[in-house]
Amino acid sequence: MKQTGDLFLVKKINKSIVLDMIRSRSPISRAKVSELTGLNKTTVSSLVNELIDEHLVHEMGPGKSSGGRKPLMLLFNEQAGYAIGVDVRIDSVTAVLTDLGGAIKDHCWFQLESNSAEHICGVVVRAVRELSARAPESPYGIIGVGVGVPGIVDEQGSVLFAPNLHWSGVPLQQMLTEELQLSVVIDNEANAGAVGEHKYGAAQDTDNLLYVSVSHGIGTGILLGGHLYRGSSGFAGEAGHFSIKLDGEPCSCGNKGCWELYASENALLLEAAKLDSVRKHTGGNPPALEDLIRLAEDGDPQVIAVMEHVGRHLGIGISNLINLFNPQRVIIGNRIALIEPWIAKPLYDTVKERSLSFHYARVSLEISRLKLDSGVLGAASFALQAFFAKTQISL
Template sequence: MITGDASYIKKINRSLIIREILKEGLISRADLSKITALTRATISSQVADLLEEELVIETQLEHNSVGRKPIMLSLNGQAGYALGIDLDFSQITFTLSNLLGQPISSETIELHTHDYADILKQLIQYITRYQEEFSNSRYGIVGIVIAIHGLVSNEQTIQFVPRFQWVNTNLKSDLEEALGTEVQLENNANLSAFAERVFIHHETDNLLCATLYSGIGLGMIMNNKFFRGHDGFAGEIGHMIIVPGGKPCNCGNKGCWERYASETSVFESLSERKNIRNISYEQVRQWLSENDADVHEVMEQFIYYLSIGLNNLININNPDVVVVDSELLRMYPDALQKIHQNLHSQISHYRQLTLSTIGKKSCVLGACALAITHFLDVPLLNLPYEKKDDL
């Protein structure tokens, strides 16, 4: 029994009801009462408020049995929209989703500068356009979340972005001053982990997601919350040293994990062997289909070093689910099986190790999901994932 201030209890009940409506997709008032253990009077009162706010809509379910047609409740996905932004090294991706987390549109612009003022100007320009375009919906843009490929403090200031060489940058306040609305910053790997939890792995409370693209990031969800560390910098696992005295890293150390087990490291090795610059995924896919010996050797080395780091992560965190996000691994035959074969320690315990099915979109979809979570004031969402190749 929840006791305390009446307004607080009402807020908790509202959150519980919204979460169950989202989880079920369509649900009746009677079933809501059964699932939540709230009285029918409480359900009726809360639903009346949600209907008035246009956050929930009613649908009369068609059926052939005798009696009244049941009236089902669902979240009004078109009441507002979430804007997720992935601020990556060479490009910015803007994805707009409805309140059900379903992508409505996505666009990517190339970055030809790392200058803070220039990138700030571009962000303001594009965000303003989205705000104007969707201002006619009931709630417009309900939240803006930007994924940062670097260190983001608990106060959402950017401490360091290695690729941009941004240090102690207050992008949040600069954007909010220009836009007149709240903006949230979050580490990109955290958002990828959040997307995996919200859209795919509904059943777990503890999940690790390692992203292997330009570097290696680790998103950690423990007891259904981000694990951030003292200042918010937890998860910079790419700078765990696995080869003492090894390859120099931008962080200042040598032998960091991402110098051996990120996709960037694979492309660098292939460029050296093939004497070709800017190798693409399609070229790698073609070489794999041709059973190219160089590519297979580089990929096997990639998996070897990747497994060393994953072994460390598993032994340190004892996670329920470990998700590895890599396009190269998705195209390499038996990649997951090879990783499993390398994790043969008797003290390593985890329930599931899997490759991400969302892929590179996980970061920006996680940003949309986080914006929705904050708007609806629901601690955790369970949303279906609908893959759309054109977004």
């Protein structure tokens, strides 16, 4: 009996290795899979046939030959199923449909009318169902949902604390799983952004990454050695709530002088709302970031000055993170990426001034090219990881 169990385990491990090789290297021949994995050709051929039967791999035309018959090339079937990634913000929900390779195939966006857990859960369900209905037919259908939330999330997918949403102890994974009857993964939105940049953005060749997500608040996804650093309890990355001013303004987290009070989109909007040109532009209503972008594009000097001020405060916090973690790369993303033309120089100048010279000399600092897609792509990636983990064995 033990031998049967051992043989089954070995086969499952080998099948996982073969699938990973085809996913990462396709188009690839059976012979090349055998060469790169060290598995014999008979084993590879048998496992590939199973993966073809399971619709995860298919054959394309013959490849180049170095002599003899041309080999049939294998492709990972990225359209065998679809994942949904969701990014929850304090005022909206964005969702994308991706194939198994992470390519975005569809998307939707909804404005939030309330920050209550019930309302947001309902909007997420609506987004998932809308994308599911529009998804192409496939052997595995919707394989799962990943959700990024601006708050502290535990291993059970409960949102323990999300100050900007005014949430505490919300069992979001349970709520969504019961409603959708799908596999659901919940994580912090900055962690999702870091994974999105690592898998699909500028950090694909980076093992040590800081992703700074700046929207209404600030979160940090930390990648060390190619893996998310979560801390001893899984709550690492709440850099928006470290204090940069001893006697600063009170924060929704209960602290005061928090970084996000001076360097977030919300900080920018609050400061800009005091300007005469902004009040005139909005008719006295609270401005949106898009209002400020239009005014800055028109050359409004006061709006540009406020943006630069926020950029300098961003630089202060980022220089502290660089001095602490000594990362290869720092990527600033989310909504703040939309005002790159006006914050980039003051941000970069401040980081250079305040970072230790040895740390600064070895770090790449940039604003995300994925802009608003880092988080939703990372969230979809969590769903994909959960799907493929069902056929994998961790050694």
